[in-house]
Amino acid sequence: MNPLLSKLQPYPFERLRQLFAGVTPDPALPPISLGIGEPKHPTPDFIKHALTAGLGALAAYPATAGEPKLRQSFTDWLQTRYRLALDPATQVLPVNGSREALFALAQTVVDASASPAPIVVSPNPFYQIYEGAALLAGAETYYVPSRADRNFAVDWDSVPANVWARAQLVFVCSPGNPTGAVMPLDEWKKLFALSDQHGFVIASDECYSEIYFRDEPPLGGLEAAAKLGRTDYKNLIALTSLSKRSNVPGLRSGFVAGDARWMKQFLLYRTYHGSAMSPIVQAASAAAWNDEQHVVANRDLYRRKFAEVTPLLAGVLDVQLPDASFYLWAGVRGSDTDFARDLLAQYNVTVLPGSYLAREANGVNPGAGRVRMALVADTAECLEAAQRIVQFVRSQQK
Numbered sequence: 507m508n509p510l511l512s513k514l515q516p517y518p519f520e521r522l523r524q525l526f527a528g529v530t531p532d533p534a535l536p537p538i539s540l541g542i543g544e545p546k547h548p549t550p551d552f553i554k555h556a557l558t559a560g561l562g563a564l565a566a567y568p569a570t571a572g573e574p575k576l577r578q579s580f581t582d583w584l585q586t587r588y589r590l591a592l593d594p595a596t597q598v599l600p601v602n603g604s605r606e607a608l609f610a611l612a613q614t615v616v617d618a619s620a621s622p623a624p625i626v627v628s629p630n631p632f633y634q635i636y637e638g639a640a641l642l643a644g645a646e647t648y649y650v651p652s653r654a655d656r657n658f659a660v661d662w663d664s665v666p667a668n669v670w671a672r673a674q675l676v677f678v679c680s681p682g683n684p685t686g687a688v689m690p691l692d693e694w695k696k697l698f699a700l701s702d703q704h705g706f707v708i709a710s711d712e713c714y715s716e717i718y719f720r721d722e723p724p725l726g727g728l729e730a731a732a733k734l735g736r737t738d739y740k741n742l743i744a745l746t747s748l749s750k751r752s753n754v755p756g757l758r759s760g761f762v763a764g765d766a767r768w769m770k771q772f773l774l775y776r777t778y779h780g781s782a783m784s785p786i787v788q789a790a791s792a793a794a795w796n797d798e799q800h801v802v803a804n805r806d807l808y809r810r811k812f813a814e815v816t817p818l819l820a821g822v823l824d825v826q827l828p829d830a831s832f833y834l835w836a837g838v839r840g841s842d843t844d845f846a847r848d849l850l851a852q853y854n855v856t857v858l859p860g861s862y863l864a865r866e867a868n869g870v871n872p873g874a875g876r877v878r879m880a881l882v883a884d885t886a887e888c889l890e891a892a893q894r895i896v897q898f899v900r901s902q903q904k
């Protein structure tokens with residue numbers, strides 16, 4: 507067996523199942539889950555139609571690089587969204603969701619034979635695929651805490667020079683899961699300078715970029731690079747996805763864009779890995795990327811929902827409207843795991859303990875004392891959950 511497999515940590519939901527084992531929720535209350543970050547708004551009909559209309563294309567193997575029409579839809583979207591002009595032939599590639607792409611990218615970038623051993627730098631808390639991707643690529647991980655006192659900005663300044671010197675890959679998650687924080691231009695500038703100095707690749711995970719609550723859309727990694735005159739996107743790869751933008755997590759579709767030199771190596775890796783996108787999915791994906799109307803409507807749904815739910819919860823928890831994403835990242839009194847377990851037992855509402863989304867590093871787990879609530883269900887259900895949480899917290903305070 508590959509010994510690296512034994513380094514993988516249980517997934518947060520596996521730990522949640524263990525935490526909840528033996529808990530019998532109040533049967534009088536229907537269950538509500540704010541646990542899984544899976545979009546629940548309906549998939550637009552035109553995407554479903556594009557899928558079925560593509561069935562005739564099944565009789566041929568798709569190319570790993572994707573059809574020109576699909577690649578053009580990526581670069582058109584980058585132009586519309588960020589005013590960027592990327593080359594569809596060399597600077598974009600389709601991926602079967604950003605999850606597999608994050609994993610595959612680490613396998614492409616990391617040189618496990620480096621001495622001293624390579625390091626992959628990850629925010630903390632973080633999306634667990636970063637860790638698994640790094641470990642299976644043969645790297646060590648270094649976790650950088652996000653700081654509650656700085657709108658959950660990742661504290662890049664806290665990383666020691668000897669870690670940067672060994673870093674080969676740095677994950678950025680902006681807007682962040684679970685914090686919803688968007689990384690500002692100054693921080694990008696800092697990371698680009700460090701990347702130039704140490705030669706590491708930046709993987710910018712941007713799958714929540716279209717769900718935002720401020721007037722300004724979130725700054726993208728490629729956009730930040732272009733603003734700083736880095737239009738070759740040296741050592742930068744942005745990953746994005748239709749899952750949240752277009753409510754199609756089951757489609758498994760996204761794309762990566764950036765440094766043409768890395769795109770070439772990534773395509774090589776993907777050809778052997780066998781990660782070509784189904785032609786049907788390619789057709790539906792191009793249709794989805796070419797339409798913005800459904801994205802605006804989807805964002806409005808989240809905005810109205812968050813505007814109703816957040817103030818309720820802010821009355822009893824340390825929580826505020828995030829920059830973006832569909833999560834509330836709330837501070838609770840005492841242990842986050844006790845909070846999640848007791849909330850389930852008494853009010854049949856599932857939330858995810860923050861400590862499961864982070865690792866203890868330098869003696870601190872930056873997720874401890876927080877819970878993540880995914881407001882993916884419809885507004886009425888999220889409001890019902892929020893009301894139950896308010897009652898739960900008030901009952902705890904008595």
Ligand SMILES: Cc1ncc(COP(=O)(O)O)c(C=O)c1O
Pocket residue numbers: 543602603604605606633679682683711713746747748749755759760
């Ligand atoms: C931060 C982050 N990145 C990537 C993904 C993967 O999304 P997908 O593979 O559906 O594109 C998720 C999914 O929840 C996520 O939260």
